[in-house]
Amino acid sequence: MNKTVNINLAGIFFHIDEDAYLKLQRYLEAIKRSFTDSQGRSEIIADIEARIAELFNERVQNDKQVIGIKQVDDVIAIMGQPEDYIVDDEIFEDEPQPVRPKKTGKKQKLFRDPDNAYVGGVSSGLAHYFGIDAIWIRLAWILLIFGLGTGVLLYILLWILVPEAKTTAEKIMMTGEPVNISNIEKKIKDGFENVTETVGKAAKNVTDSVTNAAKNVDLKKQSNNIKSSSQTFFDAVSNFIMFFVKLFAKFIGILLIFVGAATLITLIIGLLSVGVVDIIHIPGLDMVEIANTGNTPIWLVSIFTFFAVGIPFFFLFYLGLKILITNLKSIGNFAKFTLLGLWLISVIALVVIGVRQASEHAYDESFNQKVELPVTANDTLTVKMVSSDSFHSSFNRNNGFKIKHNEAGEKVIYSTDINIRVKSTTENTAKLIIEKHADGSDYDIALQRAKNIVYTYEFRNNTLYLNDHLTTHVKNKFSDQEVYVYLYLPENAVVYFSQSTKSFLSYYRNSNNLVSRELTNHYIKINAEESECLDCPEEDDFEIEVHTPKLKINDDGIEITTDGNEIKIDDEGVKATSETVRVNINSDGIEIDSDENN
Amino acid sequence: MKIENTKAQMRKGVLEFCILSVLKDEDAYVAEILDTLKNAKLLVVEGTIYPLLTRLKNAGLLSYRWEESTSGPPRKYYGLTETGKLFLKELNTTWSELHNAVTIVTSQKTTKNE
Numbered sequence: 001m002n003k004t005v006n007i008n009l010a011g012i013f014f015h016i017d018e019d020a021y022l023k024l025q026r027y028l029e030a031i032k033r034s035f036t037d038s039q040g041r042s043e044i045i046a047d048i049e050a051r052i053a054e055l056f057n058e059r060v061q062n063d064k065q066v067i068g069i070k071q072v073d074d075v076i077a078i079m080g081q082p083e084d085y086i087v088d089d090e091i092f093e094d095e096p097q098p099v100r101p102k103k104t105g106k107k108q109k110l111f112r113d114p115d116n117a118y119v120g121g122v123s124s125g126l127a128h129y130f131g132i133d134a135i136w137i138r139l140a141w142i143l144l145i146f147g148l149g150t151g152v153l154l155y156i157l158l159w160i161l162v163p164e165a166k167t168t169a170e171k172i173m174m175t176g177e178p179v180n181i182s183n184i185e186k187k188i189k190d191g192f193e194n195v196t197e198t199v200g201k202a203a204k205n206v207t208d209s210v211t212n213a214a215k216n217v218d219l220k221k222q223s224n225n226i227k228s229s230s231q232t233f234f235d236a237v238s239n240f241i242m243f244f245v246k247l248f249a250k251f252i253g254i255l256l257i258f259v260g261a262a263t264l265i266t267l268i269i270g271l272l273s274v275g276v277v278d279i280i281h282i283p284g285l286d287m288v289e290i291a292n293t294g295n296t297p298i299w300l301v302s303i304f305t306f307f308a309v310g311i312p313f314f315f316l317f318y319l320g321l322k323i324l325i326t327n328l329k330s331i332g333n334f335a336k337f338t339l340l341g342l343w344l345i346s347v348i349a350l351v352v353i354g355v356r357q358a359s360e361h362a363y364d365e366s367f368n369q370k371v372e373l374p375v376t377a378n379d380t381l382t383v384k385m386v387s388s389d390s391f392h393s394s395f396n397r398n399n400g401f402k403i404k405h406n407e408a409g410e411k412v413i414y415s416t417d418i419n420i421r422v423k424s425t426t427e428n429t430a431k432l433i434i435e436k437h438a439d440g441s442d443y444d445i446a447l448q449r450a451k452n453i454v455y456t457y458e459f460r461n462n463t464l465y466l467n468d469h470l471t472t473h474v475k476n477k478f479s480d481q482e483v484y485v486y487l488y489l490p491e492n493a494v495v496y497f498s499q500s501t502k503s504f505l506s507y508y509r510n511s512n513n514l515v516s517r518e519l520t521n522h523y524i525k526i527n528a529e530e531s532e533c534l535d536c537p538e539e540d541d542f543e544i545e546v547h548t549p550k551l552k553i554n555d556d557g558i559e560i561t562t563d564g565n566e567i568k569i570d571d572e573g574v575k576a577t578s579e580t581v582r583v584n585i586n587s588d589g590i591e592i593d594s595d596e597n598n
Numbered sequence: 599m600k601i602e603n604t605k606a607q608m609r610k611g612v613l614e615f616c617i618l619s620v621l622k623d624e625d626a627y628v629a630e631i632l633d634t635l636k637n638a639k640l641l642v643v644e645g646t647i648y649p650l651l652t653r654l655k656n657a658g659l660l661s662y663r664w665e666e667s668t669s670g671p672p673r674k675y676y677g678l679t680e681t682g683k684l685f686l687k688e689l690n691t692t693w694s695e696l697h698n699a700v701t702i703v704t705s706q707k708t709t710k711n712e
Contacts, residue, residue: 012670043652051644080643084643
């Protein structure tokens with residue numbers, strides 16, 4: 001019993017046994033490969049199919065009869081083997097020589113090898129392609145899998161994109177000449193020789209034809225000959241150019257694969273480390289969660305980013321593969337449009353999320369806390385920064401934030417965004433205003449967040465101890481929480497800012513801020529809308545600094561040099577040197593030295 | 599050098615000329631051309647003729663028209679174009695010259711050998 005297939009050959013319907021059908025298909029495929037498009041391949045094939053249909057028709061007595069392997073063999077015997085179709089070319093030398101089918105037969109292509117497959121046959125296919133043992137390719141895969149799992153992705157892509165070697169012809173193409181370094185070299189060399197040979201031959205043809213034409217009376221025929229010879233010549237030149245264009249294209253292909261693969265791999269690692277970790281809640285990564293005031297799940301943002309960036313690079317990668325591997329399968333229009341759609345959705349989603357995130361900072365609200373300090377005129381106030389014991393750390397002061405645990409063991413946002421400003425007041429006592437700021441998508445949220453800022457200080461013994469950090473519960477998210485400490489001091493009060501306050505003060509000193517960074521560690525007297533430093537070193541009224549090769553006058557002392565003589569006065573004493581005598585006056589006494597004892 | 603190749607090439611060299619000659623008087627479709635050529639033992643397998651016909655057609659020496667067939671697919675009837683006729687005329691001259699030359703050369707050889 002045999003399974004049959006229905007076929008349509010040149011418009012005629014046939015029942016054919018499955019094995020006979022496969023044989024016929026292989027036969028037609030082989031013939032197809034014997035021709036190039038420039039020879040009118042499709043037309044020739046159509047003619048041949050029509051003839052085969054005719055021959056079958058002669059062998060079928062009625063509609064019910066099935067064509068078996070015997071009939072196919074008969075027809076092939078009549079039509080001849082694929083080789084019988086191709087030999088012609090050599091005898092028509094005036095025709096431009098198409099690419100010889102022999103050559104295309106030799107050309108190796110990348111296929112998946114189903115016969116030696118462990119998974120998808122990609123490794124053994126690559127092994128054939130590079131002419132090495134498949135074990136090395138498999139080892140490389142395993143290494144890549146352990147190396148961040150990128151091998152899996154690449155393997156799956158190749159599995160999808162590289163066609164399987166099904167027919168014998170494809171298998172021959174697959175196993176053909178291995179592409180290794182020495183063969184690549186050989187190929188390039190062959191390519192060169194081929195090109196130079198054809199150019200040379202064509203040039204010779206042209207000259208031959210010209211001399212022949214001069215000799216021969218039959219001008220018309222010869223002019224034809226010249227024409228075709230010059231055609232061959234230009235063909236050769238274009239071959240030559242194509243050779244380099246192809247070489248360049250391969251290079252670009254390799255580059256694209258590298259760029260595409262590297263980006264995809266990076267993105268996948270990024271997606272795994274942020275996205276997945278977010279879903280399974282690994283401690284330490286909640287930083288991202290708290291900065292994310294828009295409340296969009298991080299894994300969603302990661303996936304959108306992955307698609308928005310990854311898809312263009314996937315296409316680059318695919319393009320590179322396509323340039324390098326000529327018989328690559330198309331990923332199909334469905335896949336292409338799906339990817340394009342996914343990309344558009346991701347980009348739009350990211351824009352929406354971005355707008356939402358930005359709107360979270362639309363309102364900046366502050367909440368004020370006002371306290372009187374028992375500091376009056378002529379009192380001296382000292383200001384120091386303190387850090388709480390439980391938060392003690394070497395955290396660099398910047399506008400960032402940290403996640404910490406407070407005494408109660410709760411998770412809190414910790415920030416050192418504290419700013420101190422000093423102003424004068426006409427009232428009799430000092431006052432302290434603590435202004436807490438936070439952002440939010442509307443007034444209420446911003447105000448609530450501002451209120452939720454925890455900031456403490458302490459006042460004792462005429463010393464103000466300000467905390468160097470603020471804290472707030474993580475549920476408030478990090479929304480630019482900051483604290484401004486305004487210190488209003490009565491006129492004639494004196495204030496001393498310790499070194500610890502330096503980085504919390506402003507760089508500038510003006511009527512709105514009477515104490516700047518450079519005034520720490522000094523006693524500052526507050527006047528109306530201005531301040532006065534009581535113990536700052538007096539600046540020199542005048543300053544002389546002379547620096548010439550012979551004379552130097554500066555803070556260190558005086559130094560005069562002439563030929564052979566030198567006098568130096570500095571902190572150590574007086575030193576005078578002539579060619580033969582040295583005089584040294586210092587705290588030890590006076591010392592005179594002479595080389596000449598007469 | 600294989601004798602088979604030389605034989606095949608000799609045969610194929612004149613094949614183009616013979617195809618044109620078959621179509622000299624009347625149009626014919628592939629099977630008819632094939633019959634003539636096969637009867638003359640000029641052709642062993644049929645496959646060879648298809649690329650040749652396409653080549654001659656592309657060169658403008660042949661043209662064809664479709665004709666329905668009572669049994670089987672529609673047939674391509676080939677015929678000579680004006681260029682084809684001129685081409686054939688020229689080939690005829692060349693062939694008779696060649697024939698003469700070959701006869702002279704081969705017969706001379708035999709007389710010398712005797």
